[in-house]
Structure formats: structure tokens, C-alpha cells
Amino acid sequence: MANFQWNTDIYVGLFLIFCTMAILLFPPKFGNRYYGITTEWTVKNETIWAFGHKLFAVSILLIGLICLTIGSFKLHEAIPSFAMVFIIFVLWNISKFFIHMILANKFPNA
Numbered sequence: 001m002a003n004f005q006w007n008t009d010i011y012v013g014l015f016l017i018f019c020t021m022a023i024l025l026f027p028p029k030f031g032n033r034y035y036g037i038t039t040e041w042t043v044k045n046e047t048i049w050a051f052g053h054k055l056f057a058v059s060i061l062l063i064g065l066i067c068l069t070i071g072s073f074k075l076h077e078a079i080p081s082f083a084m085v086f087i088i089f090v091l092w093n094i095s096k097f098f099i100h101m102i103l104a105n106k107f108p109n110a
Helices: 002-006 008-025 046-072 081-106
Strands: none
Touching (some): 046 081
């Protein structure tokens, strides 16, 4: 059990990378509210939906790689568990903000 606790950051990073592959290999259908990213921009039409999900997959991949890096360099000893959860939460929301801004700039009339 102690081994699982020490490697949690690595497992979270691998899980997020797996989620990236799932989104890229099995993209959600347009209008689906349960699987994928749903913002006010992605539900407008199918082009924005597909582009938004590709951007979201890249952002999840980056967050997963950050978690994997923290876990593999044993930085989790310096970062408490609650701080790691907070880091993931902040990175997730920042990525959603940047995706929204990119979609707003790329599709201004949608």
C-alpha cells in the first residue's frame, strides 16, 4: 500500500495520458453532455466541437506529463498531496480558459 501512495502522481499522469488517447481515438459525438468538454463555444456547431476536443486532449496530455514528471523526479516528497490536487485543479481550469480564448479568437462569429 505504501508503494501505491508514493507513486500516485505517476498513476494520475498515466491516467490522464490514457484519457487523452481515449478522446483522440474515440471522439465524443456532437452534443454529448457526458463525455468530453462542453463549453458555450463547443456546443455551437460540429467544427468548433471537433477543434475544441483536440485542443482539450492536448491540454490533458500536458497536465498528465506534468504529473508524470513530478512523480518520476520524486518531487512529491516536496509537494504535499493536497497541493498536488490543487495544482491539477488549477491547471485544468487554466486549460479550459485558454481553450475558450482560442475558440473565441478562431471562431469569432459563432
